[in-house]
Amino acid sequence: MSSLTVFYIGLFYVATLILIAGVAYRIYEYSRTPAPLKIPTTPAPTTNAGVAYRMAREVVLFESLFKSNKWTWVFGWLFHFGLLLVLLRHIRYFQEPVWFWVDIVQPFGKYASFAMVAGLLGLWARRFLVDRVRYISTPSDHLILALLVGIGLSGMMMTFVVHTDIVALKAFMLGLMTFDFQPLPTDTILLVHLALVALLMIIFPISKLLHAPGIFFSPTRNQADNPREHRHVANWAIELERKNG
Amino acid sequence: MAAPEFEVPQFKEQIEIPKIREGSMSHVKSFVSPQPTQEFLGYPWELGEDWKERALFKMGDLLKKYRSLRVFMDACVHCGACTDKCHYYLGSADPKNMPVARQELMRKVYRRYFTLPGKIAPWLVGAEELTKETLEDWYSYYHQCSECRRCSVFCPYGIDTAEITMAGREILNYAGMGQKYSNEILTKVQKIGNNLGLPGPALEDTLAGLEEDIEADTGVPVKLPMDVKGAEILLVTPSADFFSEPHVESLIGYAKVFHAAGASWTLSSYASEAGNFGLFNGNYETMRKVALRIRDAALELGVKRIIVGECGHAWRVAYSFWNTLTGIGFDGKDPFSIELQQQLDHRYPQPMHICEYTWDLIQQGRLKLDPSANDDKIITYHDSCNVARASRMGDEPGGQFTIPRNIIKAVANNFHDMAAETIGEATFCCGGGGGVLTDDLIELRVKGAYPRMNALNNVVQEENVNFMATICAICKAQFTKVLPYYGFDRSMVGGVHQLVSAAIKLD
Numbered sequence: 001m002s003s004l005t006v007f008y009i010g011l012f013y014v015a016t017l018i019l020i021a022g023v024a025y026r027i028y029e030y031s032r033t034p035a036p037l038k039i040p041t042t043p044a045p046t047t048n049a050g051v052a053y054r055m056a057r058e059v060v061l062f063e064s065l066f067k068s069n070k071w072t073w074v075f076g077w078l079f080h081f082g083l084l085l086v087l088l089r090h091i092r093y094f095q096e097p098v099w100f101w102v103d104i105v106q107p108f109g110k111y112a113s114f115a116m117v118a119g120l121l122g123l124w125a126r127r128f129l130v131d132r133v134r135y136i137s138t139p140s141d142h143l144i145l146a147l148l149v150g151i152g153l154s155g156m157m158m159t160f161v162v163h164t165d166i167v168a169l170k171a172f173m174l175g176l177m178t179f180d181f182q183p184l185p186t187d188t189i190l191l192v193h194l195a196l197v198a199l200l201m202i203i204f205p206i207s208k209l210l211h212a213p214g215i216f217f218s219p220t221r222n223q224a225d226n227p228r229e230h231r232h233v234a235n236w237a238i239e240l241e242r243k244n245g
Numbered sequence: 246m247a248a249p250e251f252e253v254p255q256f257k258e259q260i261e262i263p264k265i266r267e268g269s270m271s272h273v274k275s276f277v278s279p280q281p282t283q284e285f286l287g288y289p290w291e292l293g294e295d296w297k298e299r300a301l302f303k304m305g306d307l308l309k310k311y312r313s314l315r316v317f318m319d320a321c322v323h324c325g326a327c328t329d330k331c332h333y334y335l336g337s338a339d340p341k342n343m344p345v346a347r348q349e350l351m352r353k354v355y356r357r358y359f360t361l362p363g364k365i366a367p368w369l370v371g372a373e374e375l376t377k378e379t380l381e382d383w384y385s386y387y388h389q390c391s392e393c394r395r396c397s398v399f400c401p402y403g404i405d406t407a408e409i410t411m412a413g414r415e416i417l418n419y420a421g422m423g424q425k426y427s428n429e430i431l432t433k434v435q436k437i438g439n440n441l442g443l444p445g446p447a448l449e450d451t452l453a454g455l456e457e458d459i460e461a462d463t464g465v466p467v468k469l470p471m472d473v474k475g476a477e478i479l480l481v482t483p484s485a486d487f488f489s490e491p492h493v494e495s496l497i498g499y500a501k502v503f504h505a506a507g508a509s510w511t512l513s514s515y516a517s518e519a520g521n522f523g524l525f526n527g528n529y530e531t532m533r534k535v536a537l538r539i540r541d542a543a544l545e546l547g548v549k550r551i552i553v554g555e556c557g558h559a560w561r562v563a564y565s566f567w568n569t570l571t572g573i574g575f576d577g578k579d580p581f582s583i584e585l586q587q588q589l590d591h592r593y594p595q596p597m598h599i600c601e602y603t604w605d606l607i608q609q610g611r612l613k614l615d616p617s618a619n620d621d622k623i624i625t626y627h628d629s630c631n632v633a634r635a636s637r638m639g640d641e642p643g644g645q646f647t648i649p650r651n652i653i654k655a656v657a658n659n660f661h662d663m664a665a666e667t668i669g670e671a672t673f674c675c676g677g678g679g680g681v682l683t684d685d686l687i688e689l690r691v692k693g694a695y696p697r698m699n700a701l702n703n704v705v706q707e708e709n710v711n712f713m714a715t716i717c718a719i720c721k722a723q724f725t726k727v728l729p730y731y732g733f734d735r736s737m738v739g740g741v742h743q744l745v746s747a748a749i750k751l752d
């Protein structure tokens with residue numbers, strides 16, 4: 001087994017561990033931090049079912065973003081749903097046999113990469129063209145976009161231009177999952193693609209990519225508007241009540 | 246009015262998003278709170294040697310206590326969707342008045358001290374040390390936010406800059422830099438019972454005077470009772486309603502409505518303030534102390550219902566927080582809240598907004614109204630931010646928009662809404678809320694009022710509107726002050742119950 005293969009095996013284990021443990025830890029932290037007051041942005045649903053529906057609209061349709069900026073919404077939505085389809089398509093590299101619906105997604109996933117990269121480029125252009133967005137952009141904002149564009153373009157190169165040995169790659173991935181290690185194909189473009197993906201997984205729990213779990217914990221979106229009907233008190237506030245009467 | 250020493254924005258058919266002008270509002274700073282006030286509230290009054298440790302300690306503390314702050318610090322992707330949503334940015338073009346930039350003042354410090362990338366590669370993620378300059382920036386720009394939550398409507402994650410401003414002000418207080426205006430009010434309400442610092446006897450005189458005025462005016466002996474034990478309803482209203490114009494006209498309106506309904510009601514001298522500036526400073530304990538005065542008054546007087554007068558942030562605290570802070574509401578399982586909740590009448594929501602009360606009576610046909618009494622007026626309605634985006638009225642989401650408008654349409658014949666993108670959940674703040682209603686911030690107040698003034702001007706031009714109704718004491722005071730800067734008459738603003746007062750027929 002080449003040292004290159006060993007390096008990538010190690011890289012993917014580390015990256016997976018960091019991604020899963022890191023995001024799990026963040027979710028633990030968010031859920032453990034109390035929301036002492038009822039602060040849904042109103043008008044808000046009055047029931048928990050209503051809250052679930054509101055959250056679904058935010059996650060699937062980016063409803064609030066749609067209200068605020070149509071360009072950002074178009075590019076953001078293209079990117080995220082492109083990304084989603086691309087990710088679903090990738091499931092086929094991690095299982096044998098492949099679920100039937102993954103096969104159905106396959107052709108769409110292939111072209112969704114265009115939507116994804118187009119969306120990213122649109123979002124990136126805003127960071128140069130709109131003075132307000134330029135003002136708030138940090139180096140890391142540009143680098144994350146560069147990273148995702150890099151992942152997208154290197155992936156598309158393999159899909160549409162210089163095909164890699166996909167059978168060997170799948171054997172490598174399945175090997176990672178069953179601890180039956182197989183050699184990794186050595187074309188540069190694949191190595192770049194995989195290294196960038198691992199980097200994305202590593203920075204996920206320590207960057208703004210935390211918006212993905214974060215949205216579910218946002219009190220202005222996940223609380224029901226029922227403060228008169230239900231008394232809501234945080235644990236630390238109960239302590240305070242005991243102390244001060 | 247003397248000519249202002251700053252530029253008042255010009256009216257446009259459609260308000261334009263300005264190009265950023267860095268530092269254009271950095272000179273605007275409200276007065277710092279003096280030693281006695283800070284001491285009374287339990288804060289230091291100067292920075293001293295260890296200000297930085299104290300500030301960072303408080304920040305860590307708040308990050309553990311408030312999920313909003315914790316999640317909002319991490320979740321922002323700098324998408325920029327909020328950048329053109331703040332009235333202070335639209336009126337001043339200072340980029341630090343863009344909601345995300347206001348958040349970033351704190352986020353850069355958060356990253357430096359509380360996150361891994363900020364500790365190892367601060368330049369990469371825009372992390373920065375907490376310095377005196379940063380603290381000064383916080384002081385300036387956390388007092389250029391009216392905590393109106395407009396940004397939270399438009400952020401894809403609902404990031405509410407108000408939560409960050411509140412935390413920022415709390416940290417500033419712990420560092421020894423409080424704001425004079427808000428902190429003096431918090432002192433007055435706790436020492437005397439209301440924000441204006443009116444003692445009980447002065448209040449009694451005022452109410453007696455008002456009773457005489459109403460009787461002279463209508464020939465009907467409408468009462469404004471105070472401290473009546475065993476009354477059914479306790480009315481808690483902003484203290485401005487007792488003394489300021491046009492506020493007092495609405496107080497007269499409430500009294501007439503109670504009279505017409507034959508209700509047994511009372512005011513309380515101990516809890517003669519609905520406003521609660523504890524909200525603005527983000528201090529749970531202070532906010533709770535101020536709110537407890539109302540609980541105590543309710544228990545003392547033995548009332549069955551609590552009704553709140555026209556005030557935006559007061560209604561937010563009452564509707565959203567009273568149950569949490571004081572047990573005024575339902576479903577309490579602990580002795581503290583059960584004690585009060587047993588006393589309250591479960592057939593009505595607790596607390597109830599005066600507009601909910603009046604609208605119920607109108608629907609039951611229990612008020613005799615003559616809308617033609619308001620025919621001299623062509624009316625529009627300004628949704629106050631805390632009512633619109635932080636509370637509700639009635640049973641349905643959005644009742645806070647329909648109920649006040651329904652009342653206006655029942656008591657007046659001419660009503661026109663302002664442009665849709667400037668009302669409802671997207672309403673523009675008056676520019677004076679959240680603890681900035683002070684003369685040392687007049688430039689901010691005038692510039693922040695611009696989007697609302699522009700929308701008003703459009704209906705003035707197109708529909709000949711000559712009256713803007715609203716249900717907030719701060720909005721009323723702010724508009725009275727800034728309308729003239731935009732060439733309007735200050736008496737153009739007034740309360741919804743001021744209109745009710747004119748139309749109601751008593752016997």
Ligand code: HEM
Pocket residue numbers: 058059060062065072075076077079080123124141144145148200209211212213215322323324401
């Ligand atoms: C629950 C799942 C997610 C939701 C609801 C969500 C939603 C959003 C929204 C509304 C925006 C702002 C608009 C925009 O710039 O597109 C955004 C930005 C962004 N998202 Fe997500 N997202 C999710 C998951 C992800 C994932 C898994 C990634 C990457 C691996 C990602 C990467 C990004 C990036 C890089 C940006 C910033 C784009 C820019 O720089 O302008 N998101 N997301």
Ligand code: SF4
Pocket residue numbers: 330331332333342343344347389390391392393394395396397405406407410674
């Ligand atoms: S809460 Fe209101 S004033 Fe504060 S930043 Fe948001 S929009 Fe501006």
Ligand code: SF4
Pocket residue numbers: 320321322323324325326327328344345399400401402403404
């Ligand atoms: S809209 Fe929300 S996520 Fe976007 S920049 Fe503003 S605060 Fe950040």
